[in-house]
Amino acid sequence: MTARSAARARLGLLALLLVTNCVAQAEVGVRELPGQSGDGPVTVFYPTDAPAQTKVLGPFTLQVAWGAAPTRGNGRLVVLSHGSGGSPWVYADFAIQLAQAGFVVALPEHQGDNWHDHALVGPRSWERRPLEVSRAIDVVGADPRFAPLLKLDRVGMWGMSAGGHTALVLAGGRWSPAALRDHCEAHIADDFPTCVGTSLELHGNWADGLKKAGALFVIRRKLDDTRWYGHTDPRIAAIVAEVPLAVDFDLASLAHPVVPLGLVRNGKDAWLKPAYHVDQVLKACASCTLVVDAPNAGHGSLMSPQPPDLHGPEVRLLADPPDFDRAQVPQAHARITQYFVQYLLPKS
Template sequence: MPHRISPRSPLHTSLLNLAALLLSALLASTAQANVAWRELPARGEDGPVTVFYPSETAEQAQRFGPFGELRLAAEGEPAPARGNGRLVLISHGSGGGPWGHAQLAQALVRAGFVVAVPWHRADNFRDPSRPGPDSWKLRPAEMSRAIDAVAADAGMAHFALDLERVGAYGMSAGGHTVLSLAGGRWSAGGFKRHCDTHLAEDFQFCVGLITRLNGGGLDGLKQWAARRVLAWRFADDTPQTHEDPRIRAVVAAVPAAADFELDSLVQPRIPLALLTARQDAWLHPQWHSDAVLQRCRQAPRQPCEQLADLPQGGHGAYLAPLPAGLDGLLGDLLNDPPGFDRNQLAEIDARVVGFFQKHLLQP
């Protein structure tokens, strides 16, 4: 006969109390912080830094230009008890800004991270005047100074951030930024040599949004003009590197990478993960993300990871939210190809969160 516990026994009461404690702990662990944002002011020649952080302030729907409506708490009260003491930087793509990565920022904040997005100088949607190698030279140091800006801000001091264990995520030109932070070495001359060899096949990487090849009679003239500009502006072989020991793990999404010396990424300085997309027509995987993966997977001690590979994803697959109403060349390069399902991005964001939890929170 099974042993029965009397409803009024001390053991029964203890079990009820234990169950209540466990339920309380479970509810506390699953309750998520609201996501607040504010903009740290520009410092010197650097632009502002947008920060996302845990808050108890109620979120409200706001519109952010072409990125549509997002639910965030503007200037919300910091909730340090909801934080995990770690900072993740995001490097936006060429002509971008923080709002194209807001859903990833929200996922990171709900997991306890503080997120900081520097507005890269002269290569954001407010001022897109100097994209490409001119911007790539500046971006890694701007990421380092974004850490300094967070450290100097009184509001962020509530979170007691360990700024010796920082993560960094970057997409497109932002992916180029974080590859540099992972130990990658590149040069303007390397950019030119790649484009000399693969100009027609990788045309948008080499010329940006100025024009495109369309199979018409002017394609030859476009390529001739592009080669002239490349020879005039990008002959410098000075290696470009940047190291910040505070940055301990990076994720590169559809990165610009064809100008890197791939030997510099055989052994990444820090854990490196990539997000790739098979239908990327701006940065063709074979010369960019796939080339990095093939080389860094040879690393004996610090192998890189591929967190996601989207068979139907285009270059804008990891922008979330994706700007609405894009047309022309930019629309062709960023809009989702037929058959792409954006519902999978929540799972991919969770993988990015897990990668940073593994490498920033664990000893």
Template sequence: MQRVFFLLPAWGLALLAGLAHGAMGLSEIPGAAGDGPVTVFYPSSSEALPVRHGRLTLDVAEQGTPVRGNGRLIVVSHGSGGAPWVHADLVRGLVEAGFVVAMPEHRADNYKDVRNPGPDSWAMRPGEVSRAIDSIARDARLAPLLELDKVGMYGISAGGHTALSLAGGRWSPAAFTRHCEADLEGDFQACVGLITRLTGSWLDHIRKWGALFVIRRRFSDAVPHEHHDPRIAAVVAGVPFSADFDLATLATPRVPLGLITARQDRWLVPRYHSDRVLAACLPRCQLIADLPTGGHGSLLSPLPPGLTGLLGDMLNDPPGFDRATALPEVNRKTIIFFSTHLLL
């Protein structure tokens, strides 16, 4: 296995040389009935132009002509309230390596609609990933360029929860409630999201009481959730919410599983989330990268400018984090992980 990792960079350079005159195509295709659209990035023979998406400008060939790359698909599951554009740097690296990348829009938990994050969304997301693969399989332009028997899956934060589910993990809303009852103060933001924060004042008592009142009423279902898609052949989970998983189900992942962690993540504190998974699955999983000074938003790239308030506190870089150095290396290792398990 070690020899494979040494050979991959040279193999990758040869592939990139073949794509050097192409561009990253961008299209949006319909999802399954009841689902949102699927955003797709792919190798293209068309010209790339600067296109504005939200706060970011990307060089893409919108509706560009697809060309065959390496024949493999990666599905990306965004975080709560997330959008495709904040994964563009990783996606560009995957496309340059020949992959097609598809991003389903998770219902009621995306940048257009944030009505229902948390366990309700987590229960729907794995099925939305599977149906996104189905949508790609029906697309007349993309389907002929792909073999869908070995699909990669990547997710961060809530998308990391999706990733762990597709790697074989089983969880329940009641387990989420038990975690918040046991560790509400230490993992407050993971339990309540962007609704409020603890400030150290006397009002914190009311905030904690209110949070538990709502959580206990909404998330008492003890029926375990699991989802198996035999097409998923490799999974990467970045800074995942994972405190509600039965760790025995992740001790031997169904498929190759890689994790990316950030030591300064104050929203999904590692000791409650990624560290638990690693303790359960190593050495049968792989720690792709650990960011000693990285925070919860450190895997988003490019990071939208001007984030303020609780959202800025969650996503902006902690002091001392060198994004320009850290992220290209993390993305490189992620691409190697997928190439190893999907192409060889």
């Protein structure tokens, strides 16, 4: 057994114990804090003594204590970075599980790349996102309700998809828009959703050539920036990148992450194909831990609750593959939670 597989086995055993015990954990409160420097709001999940009530948020229904006073948990903060076009609520089950384990959990809304604003989707958002994570730490740390309950010297950070890109940056990776351009020029047919998103879809007919040519024309005009971008935060002590967008990274910069880096791999991800993204990070990073390997999961399979209003290409790219068992979702969340317990909490 390799060191990586042994670590996965230990995490798996601990995670199964954790998911069994979470049922008896404390209630979870939720509140929104205003962001800094023009950022969107920061949604915070946290332990509380107040009883849960039904809270309806658009199409989502949660059992939480909205606006309740926080109680002391384990003293650690975990920041979650949503995927492109995302909202806090598709990660609510994961955030609740983290809060039940004692963490305060902050979800910043990334400006220009969220459920109601798509103005900055892509590299313009990717430049901002790591800084928005740092400012979210500042926001929670400055709030008089949470500041006395937290020590911010060992913060956890998790991100999914574009949020996974953010996670890789905060782990010490550097990326370039031109590297994405080069990838798309080489792999436009095989990795079309990475390069185009949901705006176009290939159907194996005569129009595909025009779509690829048009996409490359736009990509070459927009992705001509050859600079490398990066940002780290000394307060962050452990990171998990779930199905990260990774083709625009200098993989050598991820060979030795600045903090422990865990990865989540969804084997049937049709949006960010593992062979081009997470698998390349795993090859480059000998010290990384594969925290979750879900061979039958699609790109969005670990989101919970799932977005209810998928349409068009989003259905194929985000909906569960037919053979995916959603009983794996809380188990995956438990493994990630245990990863943060392992690296953020003092050893007893």
